[in-house]
Amino acid sequence: MISSIDNYYSTNYSKCNLSESFLASWKGVAYPTDFIQIFSLPLQILAFYIILTKTPVQMKSMKWPLFYNHLFCSIFDVILCTFSTIYIILPMLGVFTVGVFSWLGIPIILELILLTCSLLSLAFSYIYLFESRSRAVSQNPFKMSRKSTRIKYYSYLILSYSTIFIFLIIIPSDQETAKLQALQAYPCPTQEFFTFPILILNSDSTTSTFIVIIFMPIFIAHSVGHGVFHVTWTIWYLYVAPSNQVSIETQKKQKTFLKNVILQFSIPSVFILFSVAIIFTSSFYSQEMMNLGVDVAGLHGIGESIAVIFVHSPYRKAAGQLIFRWNDPQSSTRVSAVRGNSSAFTI
Template sequence: MTSALEKYYATNYSQCNLEYNFLASWKGVAYPSHIIQLISLPFQILAFYVIIFKTPISMKNVKTSLLINHLFCALLDLFLCTVCTVYFFLPMYGMFFVGVLSWFEVPNGVQLLIVWLSMTFAAASYVYVFESRNSTLVQNKFRMTQRRTRVIFYSLFLIPCLLAVFVGKVIPEDQDAAKLFALIEYPCPTREFFTSEVLILFADKTIIEGVVRFFPFGCAYISSFFLFQVATLIYYICIAPSNTTSRDTQQKQKVFLICILLQTSIPLFLGMCPIMLTFMAFLTGHYYQEMANLTFCSLGLHGMAESIAIVTVHRPYRKAINQMITDLKKRKSSIRVSPISVHGTSNSVTRG
């Protein structure tokens, strides 16, 4: 800490009378996130296995999109829970990281870029799930049959990545002055603000107001790509199906549509709701550090929810899991029976 921060910590901060709270501390986001990753890992591996080896021929045209979606969701979970675990000060637009990369003193800016890219590509993979399915419908007038069209579409979607470079340019170079500015806006943060290498993203009221106003627009912009593909798929499967498609095929298409809607909506709902609730609490002046920590912990649950959704909503994957469980039970029972049969045989031989 600089002399100005030390003075503030010794005088002004002592009047805050903040009691230690595990959930508000760095441990409150680091430890639960690491535990979540350990619990999620088996489900993620299982989802990889069933997609690669148990996808039936009827789902072959969506196998690649499901695998890509699961890959980026698993990577996002890995970065948020283990590699670049985030401790975020929302009222002060500051952060530091408590993941594995922080042990190697990787700069906060680099870790921020990694998290941002992982979130962007995970969001794009959800769009790709529906877009790839749309492209298989011959009657769909909006399907993308040319590589050029698909490149333009996803380039427009990835505009937030370009904005990340712009955000890097407005990050204050004088971080000590930025921290003092942040303390004026929020005078009583947790002690981690003084004991950790915090990165302040914004220290200008004009920029902060612009970010607050842009946030809903950015969410709407990203959501529009996803909603367009979903709406198009619903229209051409449920409202205006092809006349050349049999009723049996149409019914299978509707069932699969419901499955991918459930598969994608469950993890998206789990991830987006805490973010929106925390942001609304911040705008209304009812923000607490515990809320930010719980938000990032809930984001870490996204990968596990996505993995469980994959292996449960799709019937072929459920059957594969049930068969694996049945085979495992048979192996256990055979192991228990075989020593008895061998013992019985040896006794009969002895008596003979």
């Protein structure tokens, strides 16, 4: 066995034929995600402003679910793109961060916990958004109208989500030995493996394969399943078995808003799913593609903010009013007239 990391770097590593591309380096995740966040932040702030100040009466019951969803999405995006931008080396499950927190000296394990919590909160907020929409359909027998039931349900979700922290249990305490074992399985990582304070989450290839190939897909399916459950029964009692006691106009608005919420979820999810697909297909192995997967995940913030603003008709019209007022300050009379008809917004 190689006696030390330094000895390996000076002997064995010199024989590797490595790519020195920009995308494979730490800069390939740090710079693109910073650039993405520059464009995301104004859109995120605009979405917050519109949700809080421009939500019409017809959408009042969904104002806070929309707000919380956008809040947790924004927190995740800011952490991923700015504070704890992650550089992942697969298949050895090695990670380090190149965000603001890493330059401040915050331990990487704390950054991973923060990043994981923000990702779980994002998933949690989408489930809450769909559950709130399901609860608004009066004839739905599966809606959780009682507060105690919702507390039990979301407590269960939090407990099930906490299983992801299993990676804290399997992190090797002897990182020097773990790095040497990882190098035996994958002898030619990028130079960042030796120049950055990398943390090996697990050096056993069997356990790593289980986490990446089995545990994570099951975990993702569990989260998606809850959202699908709430959406399915909402669709059933709006389209297949609608209530005769609810007016056609109300049902029409509920259908429209359900379509908008699904679209709001689908647009940013494309970036996450595409990112996950890139990461899984690049596991064996391309560091450029791995970093590209992280960069694509960073686009979630732009997609989510644009979806919030433009999918819902009242928010889209409110954004148009703001732009119209900024471009033509003399048109305040016309803007006021449009505002006066805000009650006519449909959802």
